[in-house]
Amino acid sequence: MLRRLGLLATVLAVAGCGSGTEDLARRAADEFASAVSAGDSARICSLLTERAREHVDCAAVDLPGGEVEEVVVWGDAARARTASDTLFLRELAVGWRVSGAGCHPVPDRPYSCEVGGP
């Protein structure tokens, strides 16, 4: 019986992995959107990946912000959407970080992002 309960717990833990990861990605996207809305440049910078931070003046970032409405996660990458913005995120050892923000779709090409991006 104990063995069966252990197996059930394992199955539930594995099944829950996906939504747990999605929650963490959503939390990072929410934090980033809040920092953008508050104009908190230090917080914005700390939530960007190293690569996204390279060519950005965090104090001058001008992005739409807003509440995160949708998050999709595949492996160590995610896309989050607010009402007026698309963000891309990566899962690093330090947690989820934004690799692209202010992104707009370009037909048959990668998104074009105001911060980070391809």
Add this chain to the structure above:
Amino acid sequence: MKKFLRDNGLGLAFGVLFLGSLVGQAFSGNADVNARRLADGGDPIGLWQYVLSSDFAVDVAENWQSEYLQFFLFIFATVWLMQRGSNESKLADRLGPESDEQQYLGRHARSESPPWARAGGWRTRLYSNSLGLVMLGLFLGSWLTQSIAGRSAYNNEQLVDFQDPASWWDYVLSADFWNRSLQNWQSEFLAIGSMAIFSVYLRQRGSSESKPVGAPHDRTDVSG
């Protein structure tokens, strides 16, 4: 024990080779994925995390499906098609499913024949195609696994590259899915076709996959 090893040498040897290769694939695949992750700004992952990832699953499944497709097609093709001079082929007068007498079915069953060869009806029909059907099932299962794991790996790459993920239907119609499938299929079909032709003219002394060394080139349906 010694007799068991001798009687099961082929299965055991290839089982060990399979496991050794799979472990080797896990290590080399993990190193390859980590190199790519570092190049695109990600962090490396451990071996166990890689073995549980869609990257590993799709690489394994795409090879499995092609192997089982190869065997499924070869098993069914050799019922109807022949290659004169090849020990992989039947003789021209035996093409097709053959008679019950030739296949030891029903009242022609031998005392040591499997029970379903004697049973008649759906059981004999099913058992008469069981080898091909199992290969077909393994092929379809592996191909489905490839499509699911492949979509997951593909969508990860899409997001890393700042592009939208694909639905399962979009993925099975994508260049990535068909490139993975066809690059494996072409090599399997080449191997089968070349083996059928080579076995007409070339020999391997003592191998059941070859005719006897002294057998003439146009002699079909013999192995040594």
